[in-house]
Amino acid sequence: MSSIALYQKYRSQSFDEVVGQEYVVRSIRNAIREGKVGHAYLFCGPRGTGKTSMARLLARAVNCSNPDHAPCNECENCRAAIEGTHPDIIEINAANETHVEDIRDLIDRARLSPMMGKHKIYIIDEVHQLSSSAASALLKTLEEPPEHVIFILATTDPQKLLKTIISRCQVYDFNRITSEDIAKHLEWVAKDAGVKADPEALQLIALAADGGMRDALSMFDQIAGFGNGTITIEGVRKNLNLLDEDGYFALLDYVVRGNHTKVLKLVDQFLRRGYDTEVVMRGFSAFLRNVLVARSDDTLALVEAPDSIKERLSKVSRSLKPALVWNYLKVSTSFASKYKSSRERRLALEVSLLKMCELSEVERYRPDDMILE
Numbered sequence: 001m002s003s004i005a006l007y008q009k010y011r012s013q014s015f016d017e018v019v020g021q022e023y024v025v026r027s028i029r030n031a032i033r034e035g036k037v038g039h040a041y042l043f044c045g046p047r048g049t050g051k052t053s054m055a056r057l058l059a060r061a062v063n064c065s066n067p068d069h070a071p072c073n074e075c076e077n078c079r080a081a082i083e084g085t086h087p088d089i090i091e092i093n094a095a096n097e098t099h100v101e102d103i104r105d106l107i108d109r110a111r112l113s114p115m116m117g118k119h120k121i122y123i124i125d126e127v128h129q130l131s132s133s134a135a136s137a138l139l140k141t142l143e144e145p146p147e148h149v150i151f152i153l154a155t156t157d158p159q160k161l162l163k164t165i166i167s168r169c170q171v172y173d174f175n176r177i178t179s180e181d182i183a184k185h186l187e188w189v190a191k192d193a194g195v196k197a198d199p200e201a202l203q204l205i206a207l208a209a210d211g212g213m214r215d216a217l218s219m220f221d222q223i224a225g226f227g228n229g230t231i232t233i234e235g236v237r238k239n240l241n242l243l244d245e246d247g248y249f250a251l252l253d254y255v256v257r258g259n260h261t262k263v264l265k266l267v268d269q270f271l272r273r274g275y276d277t278e279v280v281m282r283g284f285s286a287f288l289r290n291v292l293v294a295r296s297d298d299t300l301a302l303v304e305a306p307d308s309i310k311e312r313l314s315k316v317s318r319s320l321k322p323a324l325v326w327n328y329l330k331v332s333t334s335f336a337s338k339y340k341s342s343r344e345r346r347l348a349l350e351v352s353l354l355k356m357c358e359l360s361e362v363e364r365y366r367p368d369d370m371i372l373e
């Protein structure tokens with residue numbers, strides 16, 4: 001594997017390479033083509049969804065010498081931007097430069113004309129971390145910006161920003177990237193990087209990334225290194241400490257049958273294998289939700305899981321009463337609040353699962369409908 005982190009190596013170098021943010025890409029592209037680029041943008045969304053990559057693409061495109069193909073990645077301006085040496089593209093991390101003096105220095109430099117391109121672009125990441133005085137100073141510049149300056153602000157927490165700053169910007173919301181889009185991109189990365197990867201293993205990585213491409217690529221990198229250039233389902237589970245689905249199917253089977261003994265033994269197995277009690281219940285809650293959703297063909301698509309798991313979930317769901325699974329889910333989701341205040345966390349997990357056993361309508365469950373099949 002390359003010594004360069006994959007999330008850096010495979011950072012989007014053109015608008016066509018941006019994954020999962022079609023609305024943002026289309027809007028930005030149209031603004032560039034029509035010459036209607038604003039003086040301030042605010043990119044909001046969860047981490048790892050492409051805000052910084054989009055900011056860099058926009059900065060590169062507005063200074064590109066080939067406007068019909070911006071960014072062309074070939075002209076002098078584009079090459080300098082890619083290498084990080086463009087004098088008119090300044091990146092600031094507000095987490096490190098949070099004081100008013102930093103912003104005042106930025107404002108003073110912003111008044112100077114561009115040295116190389118048409119515009120001077122300031123990319124301020126995690127802008128919500130600016131101090132109140134620094135934010136006020138930035139607001140003054142946003143109200144009357146120099147014509148040649150473009151501000152691109154990025155944040156994971158827009159609620160902490162001054163509303164007056166937000167009102168001065170064109171706001172774009174970046175959504176969590178779907179697991180399907182992440183998995184497809186990882187397949188392409190695997191081919192390009194020469195990594196042999198099981199498709200279902202990539203789907204597991206995509207699910208674990210929770211909508212963030214950067215996290216997905218970091219996981220991919222780690223697991224490929226662990227597997228010496230190979231990514232398997234087992235390797236993903238070991239590296240990400242994920243409980244396999246068979247464990248959840250078995251746990252549900254024992255709970256439905258009201259088999260207290262087997263529930264307690266299975267919990268003991270999970271803990272001996274190193275799984276945290278909270279991880280077990282959180283995973284089981286997600287599993288129960290998927291069981292409910294998989295009952296109908298109309299909602300099966302809402303289940304984010306490998307296809308083989310979807311088939312099993314659908315079969316199990318149809319063998320159980322929805323009200324019973326719903327009652328389990330209410331118990332599992334209430335576990336979190338009790339868990340935080342409990343000194344005996346293993347006991348809290350066991351009590352919650354045994355409560356589900358008590359909710360089971362054993363006599364109405366058909367033992368012949370084997371859940372583990």
